[in-house]
Amino acid sequence: MTDQDIFDALSQILRILLRNESVVLTARTTRRDVPGWDSLNYINFIAAVEGKFGIKFRMADVESFETVGSIVEAIKARKGA
Amino acid sequence: MKWLPPPHEFHARLTAIQAIDKPHYRLRELAALATANLSFLETLQIDAALAQTAQVADSGFDKVRLAVLAGSTMDHLLPSIRVAGLRRGLCIETYAAGYRQYRQELLAQTAGLRDFKPDVVLFNLVASEFIGATPITASSEESDHLVEAIAKDLQSMWNLVKDELGATVVHQSFLDTEPALFGGLDVIVPGAPARLVTRLNSTLADIAFRQGVLWLDVNRASARYGQDAWFDVGRWLQAKMEIAPQVAPLYGDLVARLIAVARGKSKKCLVLDLDNTLWGGVIGDDGIEGIILGNGTGVGEAYLALQRYAKTLKDRGVILAVCSKNDPSIAETALRTHPEMLLKHSDFAAFAVNWNDKPSNLQAIAHRLNIGLESLVFVDDNPAERAHVRATLPMVAVPELPDDPAHFVRCIADAGYFESVSFTKEDAERADQYTANKKRDALQSAAGGIDDFLQRLEMFVEYGPVTSLNIARVTQLINKTNQFNTTTVRLAENDVSAFAALPGSIVLQFRLIDRFGDNGLVSVMIVAPATSGAGTLDLINWVMSCRVFGRQLEEEALNILVRAARINGAQTLRAAFKPTDKNAVIRDLFARLGFARDAMAEKPDGASEWVLALDNYVPRRTWIAHRENAQ
Numbered sequence: 001m002t003d004q005d006i007f008d009a010l011s012q013i014l015r016i017l018l019r020n021e022s023v024v025l026t027a028r029t030t031r032r033d034v035p036g037w038d039s040l041n042y043i044n045f046i047a048a049v050e051g052k053f054g055i056k057f058r059m060a061d062v063e064s065f066e067t068v069g070s071i072v073e074a075i076k077a078r079k080g081a
Numbered sequence: 082m083k084w085l086p087p088p089h090e091f092h093a094r095l096t097a098i099q100a101i102d103k104p105h106y107r108l109r110e111l112a113a114l115a116t117a118n119l120s121f122l123e124t125l126q127i128d129a130a131l132a133q134t135a136q137v138a139d140s141g142f143d144k145v146r147l148a149v150l151a152g153s154t155m156d157h158l159l160p161s162i163r164v165a166g167l168r169r170g171l172c173i174e175t176y177a178a179g180y181r182q183y184r185q186e187l188l189a190q191t192a193g194l195r196d197f198k199p200d201v202v203l204f205n206l207v208a209s210e211f212i213g214a215t216p217i218t219a220s221s222e223e224s225d226h227l228v229e230a231i232a233k234d235l236q237s238m239w240n241l242v243k244d245e246l247g248a249t250v251v252h253q254s255f256l257d258t259e260p261a262l263f264g265g266l267d268v269i270v271p272g273a274p275a276r277l278v279t280r281l282n283s284t285l286a287d288i289a290f291r292q293g294v295l296w297l298d299v300n301r302a303s304a305r306y307g308q309d310a311w312f313d314v315g316r317w318l319q320a321k322m323e324i325a326p327q328v329a330p331l332y333g334d335l336v337a338r339l340i341a342v343a344r345g346k347s348k349k350c351l352v353l354d355l356d357n358t359l360w361g362g363v364i365g366d367d368g369i370e371g372i373i374l375g376n377g378t379g380v381g382e383a384y385l386a387l388q389r390y391a392k393t394l395k396d397r398g399v400i401l402a403v404c405s406k407n408d409p410s411i412a413e414t415a416l417r418t419h420p421e422m423l424l425k426h427s428d429f430a431a432f433a434v435n436w437n438d439k440p441s442n443l444q445a446i447a448h449r450l451n452i453g454l455e456s457l458v459f460v461d462d463n464p465a466e467r468a469h470v471r472a473t474l475p476m477v478a479v480p481e482l483p484d485d486p487a488h489f490v491r492c493i494a495d496a497g498y499f500e501s502v503s504f505t506k507e508d509a510e511r512a513d514q515y516t517a518n519k520k521r522d523a524l525q526s527a528a529g530g531i532d533d534f535l536q537r538l539e540m541f542v543e544y545g546p547v548t549s550l551n552i553a554r555v556t557q558l559i560n561k562t563n564q565f566n567t568t569t570v571r572l573a574e575n576d577v578s579a580f581a582a583l584p585g586s587i588v589l590q591f592r593l594i595d596r597f598g599d600n601g602l603v604s605v606m607i608v609a610p611a612t613s614g615a616g617t618l619d620l621i622n623w624v625m626s627c628r629v630f631g632r633q634l635e636e637e638a639l640n641i642l643v644r645a646a647r648i649n650g651a652q653t654l655r656a657a658f659k660p661t662d663k664n665a666v667i668r669d670l671f672a673r674l675g676f677a678r679d680a681m682a683e684k685p686d687g688a689s690e691w692v693l694a695l696d697n698y699v700p701r702r703t704w705i706a707h708r709e710n711a712q
Contacts, residue, residue: 016122016125017125040157040320043157043322047121047316047325048122048326051120051121051122051327
């Protein structure tokens with residue numbers, strides 16, 4: 001799975017959660033950049049990503065992700081671990 | 082939700098549905114798509130398409146307004162409840178009170194909850210809010226008082242919902258998420274949180290049952306499916322979600338199945354295939370001696386376990402039937418003579434064993450038992466047969482039976498098809514009553530004409546008022562009956578009591594007994610004095626079980642009602658007939674019974690209004706004798 005595949009998967013998940021087809025996530029996207037991506041939808045997003053990739057994030061990571069890029073790095077680290 | 086098949090071509094079908102204009106068709110297709118083992122994200126996508134579907138009156142889906150009063154974050158669970166509703170023929174609209182705002186919303190009569198006008202209110206509360214402050218050193222008396230006080234507090238909230246909002250209450254069991262503190266002593270030490278939660282749940286469940294509050298047992302479900310998945314500690318700490326998003330689809334199904342039962346949408350009949358379902362092997366090839374069934378091997382015991390489960394379902398009122406492609410005489414011989422066979426030929430109310438296709442046989446079974454196809458659950462090990470039935474008869478529930486017969490029983494049980502909110506004497510007797518119907522049918526085909534048949538049934542009716550002994554069954558009949566139901570006014574137990582207590586009202590229940598047995602409490606009439614004028618009575622609702630159709634009970638019941646009404650000094654009986662897609666069988670009921678149609682009184686809701694003058698009513702002749710009873 002390439003980085004781009006992961007970004008695509010994350011974008012697709014967020015489109016479903018926010019009911020917004022125009023969402024495209026990049027490495028530098030932050031929650032503030034996406035309208036409607038509030039804290040509840042963020043947790044739903046994390047849960048869906050964990051389900052999709054079969055991983056569990058550490059709670060401290062979930063609370064410190066600044067950008068979508070850092071989420072992708074954490075996914076890769078967890079998948080590799 | 083392993084009993085549902087995996088979603089098939091999900092994205093293509095969802096895209097196709099989004100192009101459909103007609104809301105009826107769209108809803109039907111969405112319901113079909115929802116009848117799959119959906120993930121959290123797939124559920125959200127169906128919910129989004131549902132939100133874009135116009136609401137129409139005659140969609141065939143029951144509208145239900147559900148308000149959730151929650152002690153934890155709930156918003157992520159609402160889509161799953163709505164989607165699970167589709168699966169059960171319900172269009173559920175939801176309202177969520179603010180996080181931990183339920184008390185204020187209930188007490189302060191805030192606009193939000195009241196204006197929403199809920200039909201059902203679900204209490205989804207968190208145990209720690211109620212017992213969190215209890216010291217571990219609490220004495221036995223202190224913890225008794227605490228449990229009592231909490232139960233009283235919750236009851237007063239239930240009563241507010243019932244009295245002020247007129248809604249049905251669903252209360253969810255508290256999740257026992259407490260970590261072990263002592264070990265085994267956790268359920269013994271009076272102040273231990275695990276003991277308090279267990280006691281609260283059992284105390285509340287008993288009170289709820291007595292008060293007609295429906296009990297949603299999420300604590301048992303969480304134990305069944307794994308508490309780590311259900312209660313994800315991280316989600317709780319971060320977002321106060323007590324139920325994790327990943328199990329939302331399952332949670333939604335638990336909620337929807339309870340609402341469906343309260344709405345009379347319950348499954349009634351378990352239809353079983355034979356080869357490789359009720360026993361291992363193919364009886365036509367392997368012979369009666371060659372099939373695998375019974376003690377000795379694990380596989381043989383697995384099939385026996387399914388038979389035992391089916392038998393227990395029958396004992397609690399589920400009708401059993403067979404639908405199998407087989408030689409009927411071989412199948413019958415096996416059921417009669419195989420020494421390990423727990424289910425006997427006489428346990429089945431319908432027996433469709435032939436070489437016809439399964440959808441036709443299921444239709445024949447529904448017709449024979451006089452129940453709707455949507456009341457059937459069809460169990461078959463063969464994926465091709467399952468797919469055929471799902472495609473042809475989408476209203477029939479078809480569990481996705483696992484490969485291994487070891488898991489057959491779990492699969493059927495987990496699906497919750499036969500969820501029930503009461504268990505009455507009639508339930509226990511029902512399956513046998515259907516079997517007795519087989520004998521009545523035999524008499525009918527042997528008898529000369531309909532009069533001869535009815536006369537030879539030696540029928541008599543027992544009737545009387547509603548009492549504490551029969552009110553559970555009376556309420557159940559009102560809410561479960563779809564065919565002979567004149568106005569589809571659904572009533573809770575306290576509504577029935579209220580009608581019975583109303584001065585000048587007449588609430589009657591009827592049992593029909595014949596030479597083959599007691600058909601049980603099969604009809605209820607609710608009659609109240611009209612507000613418009615003295616001497617006039619309104620037939621609020623009249624229901625009758627389909628088991629006794631064609632037996633002249635409607636004529637005899639009316640004779641009895643008219644006599645009671647005259648004693649009350651009434652001169653006129655008014656009735657309404659509200660057509661639904663299920664009650665066409667009584668479309669001409671009031672005309673047949675001599676009522677005159679009152680076109681002047683008709684309202685735009687499609688109901689017809691009927692009037693019967695009591696003074697010149699001539700009792701109709703039937704073959705049913707009377708007996709008044711106290712219960």
